[in-house]
Amino acid sequence: MTIRSYEDAHGDNTLEADVVIVGSGPGGAAAARVLAEAGRSVIVVEEGPAQSRFRPNQAHTMRYHMQEGGSMIALGTAAVTVAAGRGVGGGSLINSAMCWRTPDHVLESWTEVLGGDDRFRPDHMAPVYDEIEEIIEVVMTSETIAGENNMIIARGAAALGLEGGLLRRNTPRCQGCGICNFGCPTGGKASVDRNLLPMARAAGAVIQADTKVLDILVEDDRVAGIRGSVRHPDSGEEVGRLTVFAKDVVVSAGAVGTPRLLLQAGLGDRLGPAVGKGLHLHPGNGVFGYREEPVHMWLGATQGAYFEDPDLPDALPHTLSLPPGALLLALGKTGLEAKAQLDLLPHLAGCLVMVSDKGEGTVGVTSEGTAELSYYFADQDLQTMKAGLKRTCDVLLAGGCTRLLVPLAGSEWVDTAEEAYALIENADWTDYKLLYAAHPMATCRMGTDPSTSVIKPSGEAHGLPGLHIMDSSVFPTSLGVNPQLTTMVMATILARGLAAS
Ligand SMILES: Cc1cc2nc3c(=O)[nH]c(=O)nc-3n(C[C@H](O)[C@H](O)[C@H](O)COP(=O)(O)OP(=O)(O)OC[C@H]3O[C@@H](n4cnc5c(N)ncnc54)[C@H](O)[C@@H]3O)c2cc1C
Structure with missing residues (x-):
C-alpha cells in the first residue's frame, strides 16, 4: 500500500477503521506502528505532503514542511518564533535529529501528577528507549x-573538564551536508517516514496525506471519528473531503496542532480548562565565536555537540548552525555594515543555550483556524540563560575561538570572556531578544486532575471516551532535552495501553 495523496481522495471519501490517528510525526508514527502491529485497522491522516518536496532552501521547507508556513509567533512578554514540522514524518523530517533520553529527575518529578502510574518511571521507560533507539538507528555523531x-x-568542553562532546542522533548514514533543517537530501537521517511509518504500513496501516483534519466527530457522548479537508499541496485548494469513522481517535498533531484542532472542533468546554495551557518552548539563544582558521558552520552535522555544567541543570548548550544568509541576519547588521561582515561568515562557530523553561504560554485558535500563541518568560529562565551564555563563552574560547559575539547583548565583538560577561550582565533583558523555539510541548498534559490536565495517564481524555492524545503535548512539564525521542517512547507506551484495552 502506497501512501495516499490528494490524487487518491478527490470528492467525498468515507472510510472506516478501528483507530484514526491525526498527524504522522514522531508521536503519530510511534502510535501507528504499535496499534497496527497489534492488529488494529489504522488510518493516519496527515495535513502535509505525502512525498518529500524538499529542496535545499528555506523557502521550500517553510512552504511545505513547516506548520502554518513557518509563521507561528508566540506573543506575550515578547515575540518568539515557534517552529513545528509538517508532512509524512512531521517534525522528524526537518529536525536536527538529536536524540536525548529525558533525565531521570524529570521523569521522577511526574510521579505525583500521574497518580503513581509507574509506566513513566525511568526504569520502565528505559527498555522502550532502547527499543525505539534501535528502530530509529540512533548513533553517536562521528x-x-x-x-x-x-x-x-x-574540544572546548574537554579542555574545561565539562561533560559533553559529540552527541547521539538518528543519522546512521549522515554525510554531514549540514541541512537537516531543510530535510535530509541523502537519506542519511532515519526520520520516522523511514522506520516507524513503514512498519505501520507493513502491518496494514493506511496513510492519507494532504488532508487537514478540521473536526472530531462525537456521537452518544463518545468520539466517533474525524472529518477533514483534502487539499492540493501546491495551491491549497480543497479537492476532496474525508470522513473516517473510528471507535478510537488518537490526536498526534503536535503541541500546537493538537490543542488547535481540539479547540477548533469545539471540544474546549468538554475537555476542560487545560486544553492549550502550559505551553513550554525550550527558548534558546546563542553565542558566536570567531576562529582564525575557517569553520564553515553550515557544513558538518547540523547540531552534533553539547556540553553540560553541573551548576546549570536547566541549561543544555549545544551547537548552533545557520546557513550563511541566516547567519548574516543573526549578526544584527544591515546594509553596508552587513556587507562588511561577509568575510567573517566562514570563520564563525555557534553555540545555542537551550533552557528547560519555567515560563509558560497558551495555544488558542483564531477564527481562520490558525494557532493563536502566547508565551511569558519566567525570570528564573532569564537567569539560567545569562549563566549559560557566560559558560558558552568560556567553551568557545577554550575550543579555539579568539573573539565572541553575544547577539542578545548587542552586535559588538569582544576578545575576552570577561568583556562578554560584562555585556551579558549589562544587556537590557527586557528586550527579550530570544532567538528561536522549536520545541513546543506540554499543551494537553497528562495527569489525574481534569482541571490541570487533558488526558489521564492512560492517554484517554478525561472528558471524552475514545479520544486519546499521543504526542509532545502530553508531557506534564518541560523536558529539558530535545523531545523527539521521548515523544516516540511515550506514544509507544500509551498506544500499547490502548491496544491492550
Ligand atoms: C527545526 C527543528 C529542529 C528540531 N530539532 C530537534 C532535534 O534535533 N531533536 C529533537 O529531539 N527534537 C527536535 N525538534 C523537535 C521535534 O521535531 C518535535 O518535538 C517532534 O517532532 C514533535 O513530535 P509530535 O509528534 O509531537 O509533533 P510533530 O512532529 O509536530 O507532528 C505533528 C504532525 O501533525 C500534522 N498535523 C497538525 N495538525 C493537523 C491536522 N489538523 N490534520 C492533520 N495533520 C495535522 C503536522 O503536519 C505534523 O506532521 C526540532 C524541531 C524543529 C522544528
Whole structure:
C-alpha cells in the first residue's frame, strides 16, 4: 500500500477503521506502528505532503514542511518564533535529529501528577528507549562528518573538564551536508517516514496525506471519528473531503496542532480548562565565536555537540548552525555594515543555550483556524540563560575561538570572556531578544486532575471516551532535552495501553 495523496481522495471519501490517528510525526508514527502491529485497522491522516518536496532552501521547507508556513509567533512578554514540522514524518523530517533520553529527575518529578502510574518511571521507560533507539538507528555523531563547528564545542568542553562532546542522533548514514533543517537530501537521517511509518504500513496501516483534519466527530457522548479537508499541496485548494469513522481517535498533531484542532472542533468546554495551557518552548539563544582558521558552520552535522555544567541543570548548550544568509541576519547588521561582515561568515562557530523553561504560554485558535500563541518568560529562565551564555563563552574560547559575539547583548565583538560577561550582565533583558523555539510541548498534559490536565495517564481524555492524545503535548512539564525521542517512547507506551484495552 502506497501512501495516499490528494490524487487518491478527490470528492467525498468515507472510510472506516478501528483507530484514526491525526498527524504522522514522531508521536503519530510511534502510535501507528504499535496499534497496527497489534492488529488494529489504522488510518493516519496527515495535513502535509505525502512525498518529500524538499529542496535545499528555506523557502521550500517553510512552504511545505513547516506548520502554518513557518509563521507561528508566540506573543506575550515578547515575540518568539515557534517552529513545528509538517508532512509524512512531521517534525522528524526537518529536525536536527538529536536524540536525548529525558533525565531521570524529570521523569521522577511526574510521579505525583500521574497518580503513581509507574509506566513513566525511568526504569520502565528505559527498555522502550532502547527499543525505539534501535528502530530509529540512533548513533553517536562521528568525527569524520561532524565538521569544525561541532568539534570546537567538543574540544572546548574537554579542555574545561565539562561533560559533553559529540552527541547521539538518528543519522546512521549522515554525510554531514549540514541541512537537516531543510530535510535530509541523502537519506542519511532515519526520520520516522523511514522506520516507524513503514512498519505501520507493513502491518496494514493506511496513510492519507494532504488532508487537514478540521473536526472530531462525537456521537452518544463518545468520539466517533474525524472529518477533514483534502487539499492540493501546491495551491491549497480543497479537492476532496474525508470522513473516517473510528471507535478510537488518537490526536498526534503536535503541541500546537493538537490543542488547535481540539479547540477548533469545539471540544474546549468538554475537555476542560487545560486544553492549550502550559505551553513550554525550550527558548534558546546563542553565542558566536570567531576562529582564525575557517569553520564553515553550515557544513558538518547540523547540531552534533553539547556540553553540560553541573551548576546549570536547566541549561543544555549545544551547537548552533545557520546557513550563511541566516547567519548574516543573526549578526544584527544591515546594509553596508552587513556587507562588511561577509568575510567573517566562514570563520564563525555557534553555540545555542537551550533552557528547560519555567515560563509558560497558551495555544488558542483564531477564527481562520490558525494557532493563536502566547508565551511569558519566567525570570528564573532569564537567569539560567545569562549563566549559560557566560559558560558558552568560556567553551568557545577554550575550543579555539579568539573573539565572541553575544547577539542578545548587542552586535559588538569582544576578545575576552570577561568583556562578554560584562555585556551579558549589562544587556537590557527586557528586550527579550530570544532567538528561536522549536520545541513546543506540554499543551494537553497528562495527569489525574481534569482541571490541570487533558488526558489521564492512560492517554484517554478525561472528558471524552475514545479520544486519546499521543504526542509532545502530553508531557506534564518541560523536558529539558530535545523531545523527539521521548515523544516516540511515550506514544509507544500509551498506544500499547490502548491496544491492550
Ligand atoms: C527545526 C527543528 C529542529 C528540531 N530539532 C530537534 C532535534 O534535533 N531533536 C529533537 O529531539 N527534537 C527536535 N525538534 C523537535 C521535534 O521535531 C518535535 O518535538 C517532534 O517532532 C514533535 O513530535 P509530535 O509528534 O509531537 O509533533 P510533530 O512532529 O509536530 O507532528 C505533528 C504532525 O501533525 C500534522 N498535523 C497538525 N495538525 C493537523 C491536522 N489538523 N490534520 C492533520 N495533520 C495535522 C503536522 O503536519 C505534523 O506532521 C526540532 C524541531 C524543529 C522544528
